[in-house]
Amino acid sequence: MSEALVTPKVQKELMTYGDVTDLYGFPRQTIYRYIHKNGFPRPRQLGVNSVRFIRSEVANWVANRPEASIRRKDEAAA
Numbered sequence: 001m002s003e004a005l006v007t008p009k010v011q012k013e014l015m016t017y018g019d020v021t022d023l024y025g026f027p028r029q030t031i032y033r034y035i036h037k038n039g040f041p042r043p044r045q046l047g048v049n050s051v052r053f054i055r056s057e058v059a060n061w062v063a064n065r066p067e068a069s070i071r072r073k074d075e076a077a078a
Contacts, residue, residue, distance in 0.1 A: 012055070013054060013055045013056065014044075014046075014052035014053070014054065014055065015052060015053040015054075015055050015058060016051075016052060016053075017031060017043075017051075017053075019053075020053055020058060024058075024062060039061070040058075040061055041053060041054065041057035041058055041061055
């Protein structure tokens, strides 16, 4: 009988939608939109009702996003 083992190391590398939301502040609907339009990593199907993101893929996607260009209020009014 062959069973897949989820070791503590592997468990730390997998993230739920809630984990992604808590860590990065993206609401679930935004994650769906990013998956379909912005190349956000798709979650992996682990079971019938179980999907998980791979932490390193999400972290790499976030790290490769362009930096925000923040303008001061006086620049925006000009």
